[in-house]
Amino acid sequence: MSHRSLLLALISLIFADAATAQTPQQQSQPDWPCQQVRVPELAVASVWTGPPLDDATKHWRDDPTIADLVSRLSQRRTPMDDAERLVAQFAKSAGDKRKERLTALFAGVYERMNDERRDVVNGLDRFGRRLKGMAEKAREETQTLRDLQDQKPPDAEAVRKASEALQWRLRLFEEQRRMVGYVCESPALIEQRFGALARAIQQAME
Numbered sequence: 001m002s003h004r005s006l007l008l009a010l011i012s013l014i015f016a017d018a019a020t021a022q023t024p025q026q027q028s029q030p031d032w033p034c035q036q037v038r039v040p041e042l043a044v045a046s047v048w049t050g051p052p053l054d055d056a057t058k059h060w061r062d063d064p065t066i067a068d069l070v071s072r073l074s075q076r077r078t079p080m081d082d083a084e085r086l087v088a089q090f091a092k093s094a095g096d097k098r099k100e101r102l103t104a105l106f107a108g109v110y111e112r113m114n115d116e117r118r119d120v121v122n123g124l125d126r127f128g129r130r131l132k133g134m135a136e137k138a139r140e141e142t143q144t145l146r147d148l149q150d151q152k153p154p155d156a157e158a159v160r161k162a163s164e165a166l167q168w169r170l171r172l173f174e175e176q177r178r179m180v181g182y183v184c185e186s187p188a189l190i191e192q193r194f195g196a197l198a199r200a201i202q203q204a205m206e
Contacts, residue, residue: 033128034184040121042114042191047198056107070108073197084200091204099205106201117190134173141166
C-alpha cells in the first residue's frame with residue numbers, strides 16, 4: 001500500500017470511529033465528547049434523605065466553620081477517610097444543633113460540588129468543540145493533499161509539506177482523542193465523592 005493510501009486509511013479510520021461511537025444522546029448534543037450521558041447537575045434527591053435544604057442553602061456560608069469544612073470536604077485531595085473523620089468530629093462538636101448544622105454542611109458540600117461538576121461538564125463541551133475543530137481542519141488538509149497529488153505534474157515539495165502537516169495534525173488529533181476516556185471520568189468521580197460525603201453526613205445525624 002502506498003504512503004498516500006496508508007495516510008488516507010488512517011484518516012478514514014479515525015473519523016469513522018468518532019462517528020460510530022456517538023450515542024443518540026451525543027447526536028442531540030454534538031459537542032459532548034463522552035460516552036457517558038451528559039448530566040450537568042448533581043441529583044441531590046438520589047443521595048439525601050435528610051431535612052429540606054432551603055434555609056441551609058441560603059445560610060451555610062454565614063458560619064465560618066462550616067464554610068471552611070465545606071471547602072476541605074469538597075476537595076478531592078482530601079482522602080475520604082479523612083473526610084469522614086472530619087464529619088464525625090464536626091457532628092460531635094455541634095451538640096444539640098447537630099442535625100441543623102449537618103444539614104447546613106451538606107447544603108454547602110452540594111452547592112460547591114455541583115458548581116465544580118457543572119464547570120467540568122462545560123469544560124468537556126469546550127474540549128468536544130476543539131476536537132471537532134481539529135477534525136474539520138484535518139479534513140481540509142486531507143483535501144489539500146489530494147488536490148496537490150492530483151496535479152499534473154504534482155509539485156513534489158508541496159506534496160511533502162502538505163503530507164507532513166497532515167501527519168502532524170493527525171498525531172495531535174489522536175493524542176487529544178486518547179484523552180477523552182480519562183477526562184470523561186471526572187464528572188463521575190465528583191458524583192461518587194458527593195455520594196460518599198452525603199452518606200457520611202447522614203450517618204453522623206443518627
